[in-house]
Amino acid sequence: xxxxxxxxAALTLCLAPVAHAGWEDAVNAYNRGDYGVAAKEFRPFAExxxxxxxxxxxxxxxxxxxxxxxxxxSARWYEKAAQKDNAEAQYALGYYYMTGSGVAQDNARAATxxxxxxxxTPGKAGAQYLLGYLLARGEGVxxxxxxxxxxxxxxxxxxxADAQYALALALSSGTGVEKDESAANEWLRRAAxxxxxxxxxxxxxxxxxxxxVLPDYAEAARWYRQAAExxxxxxxxxxxxxLRDGRGAAKDEVQALALFQKAAAAGQPSIPSTVDxxxxxxxxxxxxxxxxxxxxxxxxxxxxLTVLGVSAANGARTEPGRxxxxxxxxxxxxxxxxxxxxKPAGLDDAQWNEYRTRWLPQLHLRLGTIAQKAGPLEExxxxxxxxxxxxxxxxxxxxxxxxxxxxxxxxxxxxxxxLEGAAKSEAVGRAFGELDRVxxxxxxxxxxxxxxxxxxxxxxxxxxxxxxxxxxxxxxLSGLDEVLARYRK
Numbered sequence: 001x002x003x004x005x006x007x008x009a010a011l012t013l014c015l016a017p018v019a020h021a022g023w024e025d026a027v028n029a030y031n032r033g034d035y036g037v038a039a040k041e042f043r044p045f046a047e048x049x050x051x052x053x054x055x056x057x058x059x060x061x062x063x064x065x066x067x068x069x070x071x072x073x074s075a076r077w078y079e080k081a082a083q084k085d086n087a088e089a090q091y092a093l094g095y096y097y098m099t100g101s102g103v104a105q106d107n108a109r110a111a112t113x114x115x116x117x118x119x120x121t122p123g124k125a126g127a128q129y130l131l132g133y134l135l136a137r138g139e140g141v142x143x144x145x146x147x148x149x150x151x152x153x154x155x156x157x158x159x160x161a162d163a164q165y166a167l168a169l170a171l172s173s174g175t176g177v178e179k180d181e182s183a184a185n186e187w188l189r190r191a192a193x194x195x196x197x198x199x200x201x202x203x204x205x206x207x208x209x210x211x212x213v214l215p216d217y218a219e220a221a222r223w224y225r226q227a228a229e230x231x232x233x234x235x236x237x238x239x240x241x242x243l244r245d246g247r248g249a250a251k252d253e254v255q256a257l258a259l260f261q262k263a264a265a266a267g268q269p270s271i272p273s274t275v276d277x278x279x280x281x282x283x284x285x286x287x288x289x290x291x292x293x294x295x296x297x298x299x300x301x302x303x304x305l306t307v308l309g310v311s312a313a314n315g316a317r318t319e320p321g322r323x324x325x326x327x328x329x330x331x332x333x334x335x336x337x338x339x340x341x342x343k344p345a346g347l348d349d350a351q352w353n354e355y356r357t358r359w360l361p362q363l364h365l366r367l368g369t370i371a372q373k374a375g376p377l378e379e380x381x382x383x384x385x386x387x388x389x390x391x392x393x394x395x396x397x398x399x400x401x402x403x404x405x406x407x408x409x410x411x412x413x414x415x416x417x418x419l420e421g422a423a424k425s426e427a428v429g430r431a432f433g434e435l436d437r438v439x440x441x442x443x444x445x446x447x448x449x450x451x452x453x454x455x456x457x458x459x460x461x462x463x464x465x466x467x468x469x470x471x472x473x474x475x476x477l478s479g480l481d482e483v484l485a486r487y488r489k
Contacts, residue, residue: 030056036066046077054081055089062092062102071102082113090117091127098130107140118151128155129163136166136176145176156187164191165199172211181212192223197230204235208242217248228259233266237274257286264293272304279311287311288326300342305334306359313366324374331367335360361390365397372400380404388444395448395455399462402441406469409434435473439483442466447487 026041039060045053058077061070075096081089094113097106111134117127132151135144149170155163164187170177171184185206191199204223207216221242227235240259243252264271271294278287291308295301309331315323338360343352368383381404387397409431416427442465449459470480 026053034066035060039067046080049080049084051081051084051086051089054078054084055086055092058089058092071096073102075102082116085116087117087120087124087127090114091124091130094127094130098134107134109140110134111141118154122158123154125155125158125160125163128152128158129160129166132163132166136170145170147176149176156190159190159194161191161194161196161199164188164194165196165202168199168202181206185212192226195226195230197227197232197235200224200230201227201232201235201238204238208238208248217242219248221248228262231266233263233268236260236266237263237268237270241274253286257289260290261293264290265297267297272301272307275304276307279307284312284315284323284326291330299333300337300340301344302334302337302342303344303355305330305337306363309334309363310359310366313370316370320370320374324370327370328367331363335363335367338363357391361387361394361397364390365394365400368397368400372404377404377407393448393451395445395452395458395462398441398445398448399458399465402438402445405434405437405441409438432473435469438469439466439473442469443483444487447484450488 022041022044026038026045029035029041030038039057042053042056046057054077058074058081060067061074061077063069075093078089078093078096082093090113094110094117095101096103097110097113099105111131114127114131114134117124118131128151132148132155134140135151136148137143149167152163152167152170156167167177168184168187168191169175171180171187173179185203188199188203188206192203200223204220204227206212207223208220209215213219221239224235224239224242228239236259239249240256240263242248243250243259244256245251260271260274271290275287275291275294278284278290288308291304294304298304309327312323312327312330316327338356343349344355347355364383364386368380368387371377371380371383381401384397384401384404387394388401391397412427412431412434416424416431419427442462445462446459446466449455449462467477467480470483471477
């Protein structure tokens with residue numbers, strides 16, 4: 001529903017003289033902004049049935065100027081004036097019924113009063129527009145798109161920007177009128193020149209895509225900029241893409257990112273896709289900056305958090321200093337959101353189940369590999385164990401889990417070199433216990449890799465590692481087949 005407008009905020013009274021000594025005092029008080037005195041002076045005229053005075057009292061009570069704001073009292077005076085064919089009062093009263101301000105909301109009555117105000121010569125433009133609005137939507141009146149377009153045109157011809165925009169939409173789609181994209185652009189231009197934000201945005205969109213005109217990126221950028229400065233997040237987003245790509249304007253990555261972030265703060269829905277585009281282009285810093293702005297508004301966007309966590313973890317393989325911190329931040333937040341059951345609105349239960357089954361173990365796996373390199377080792381082992389619980393068929397989890405135990409074996413072995421007697425024996429026993437775990441987990445990894453056609457290439461290197469550890473631990477490969485057979489089941 002539209003914002004309640006000040007219907008006569010700049011009204012200056014230049015009225016024909018009325019045969020009463022107080023009229024001039026009332027007019028002067030109103031024009032100098034002394035509305036309390038004006039209300040007092042106009043009241044006798046209003047009570048005597050003077051329509052202009054009644055309308056002015058309605059306006060003063062509507063805006064709470066010099067009197068306590070009182071929509072019900074305002075509506076009472078508007079109705080008195082409207083009954084005397086005061087078009088401004090008819091428009092104001094219609095708006096009250098449309099919005100439920102001071103009266104019970106009633107679109108049928110709103111349409112009645114709008115029609116009265118709209119039907120004069122030339123007719124109240126705002127009333128013509130709102131009558132078209134109700135007719136187009138069938139609110140309070142039977143839907144009638146051709147008549148709606150007729151009223152839009154009457155208001156548009158008087159320069160009413162909202163009506164110019166509405167008529168442009170009707171012409172663009174052929175709703176109630178013959179489709180004419182060229183004419184639609186002309187009405188959009190007229191509205192945009194009056195700083196109508198949505199018209200400027202749509203004019204930019206049409207210029208960029210060649211709707212009703214030849215494509216013109218510079219013209220698109222011009223209108224997008226006007227709408228973006230007016231706070232339209234879609235225009236901010238579209239202008240950002242032009243600046244990022246250097247289309248229609250000089251390439252400006254810094255300004256593009258700033259505009260993307262403004263759009264993100266407003267919830268522009270294409271932002272997650274743009275974050276992904278930055279990541280795919282190998283530009284993580286703007287991706288992370290844009291994502292952080294989006295996540296301030298939507299902190300539980302599990303899909304974006306997952307994309308960020310996985311991408312950063314992949315980057316951490318070669319550039320740990322650059323990617324470890326964001327990988328841990330986004331990855332842990334994604335895990336929390338998934339485990340909490342924060343289902344995205346676009347997924348049904350089956351899709352969410354599939355998503356969670358796929359990505360929860362993958363997130364733990366990637367954070368585990370980071371902890372395996374950057375520490376602590378206990379975190380790595382814990383995450384790999386978690387993956388084996390969530391997805392026992394993942395050979396990487398078993399293999400990496402085995403590696404953590406092999407690292408522990410090496411640590412114990414190194415520490416045991418300075419020991420003697422029972423302490424040394426105890427340390428050696430613990431070291432070989434770690435090797436037994438390595439053998440088990442490597443064997444599980446080999447078996448899991450063999451079971452998946454696309455992981456056959458993983459099987460051979462893991463098997464070589466398994467054979468090496470098994471032979472070192474047992475002195476030969478005898479019995480290894482039995483170990484493997486146990487897990488192949």
